[in-house]
Amino acid sequence: MKVLPQDSSQAMQRVRVGMTGLASVLVLIALANAVFSSASRAPTEAVGASKAATVANLADTALANSAMTSEPLAELGVAPSTATADGHK
Structure with missing residues (x-):
């Protein structure tokens, strides 16, 4: 298998995209948790x-x-x- 040399800008872009995806998933989980916890506190x-x-x-x-x-x-x-x-x- 031949490994191609990568640009450092491509590597940084991939890291940014991955971190953005991870942050968006964490925000969605936090939002769902807030909704379910407020629903469980209902009288x-x-x-x-x-x-x-x-x-x-x-x-x-x-x-x-x-x-x-x-x-x-x-x-x-x-x-x-x-x-x-x-x-x-």
Whole structure:
């Protein structure tokens, strides 16, 4: 393998390009770390509490609706209802 002599300016340019690439990768990693650390410090209790209350309200509504009707297939539209026009079976 034949080694060609290099200019010192070419070698310095390659070093500069390599260092610039390394610095840009480090900046991107630092930026991603800042974003993820700020996201992990977000208050989770308030968000979780509101979701739990919403789920509880939805569950209560679903239980109340299912207690009123005993025809889940008719509610979904899969089977015809057996109820008469006045609401009785």
